[in-house]
Amino acid sequence: MNLTRRPPARLFPSIALFLASLLAWTAVPAVPPAVADTGPWAWPVDAPHVVLRPFVAPPSPWSAGHRGVDLLTDDGAVVRSAGAGRVAFAGRVAGTGVVSVAHGSLRTTYLPVTPLVESGTPVAPGDPIGTLLASPPHCGAHPCLHWGLLDGDAYLDPLALVGRGRHRLLPSVPAPARALTPADAPCCRHG
DSSP: OOOOOOOOTTHHHHHHHHHHHHHHHHHSOOOOOSSOTTOOOOOSSOSSOOEEEOOBOOSSTTSOOBOSEEEEOOTTOEEEOSSSEEEEEEEEETTEEEEEEEETTEEEEEESEEESSOTTOEEOTTOEEEEEOOOSOTBTTBOEEEEEEEETTEEEOGGGGGTOSOOOOOOOOOOOOOOOOTTTSOOOOOO
């Protein structure tokens, strides 16, 4: 009795097509990000650059904080991309106009704005991406742009991109002590 059985000939084209498509899919390199997250970086609004409310990191992801900075500007002012990248989102969130730009692993956010771009649009530093929307007074009596920066899910101070963010210096830590080996052990003779 012959236990080796060949599949019907009509399956060979299907199997070959499946294997070819699998090979083609794995051979195509991943699409590179629009840019690396190294800059150069620019202010998203024209000078003067007045920070009405600074970044305040929340002590935990679910705690209160101010996850960005509020920059004084005029209603209708042009809002520009802080760096080269690709528009990840342009639209409304909870009734507020928002633009988000992906810069490699970093992402900048701008609100409240009327978007001038669409998702997927490549942008360079300083390219117009929206205009400031007259909105309820987020910053009291002053119109302002809320500018945010994320690295993955972690919020960062966007002022660091333009050299004005708060820096946290870590204490100098001495090098860890090297473990002793038998060759390092003092040798004594008992006599």
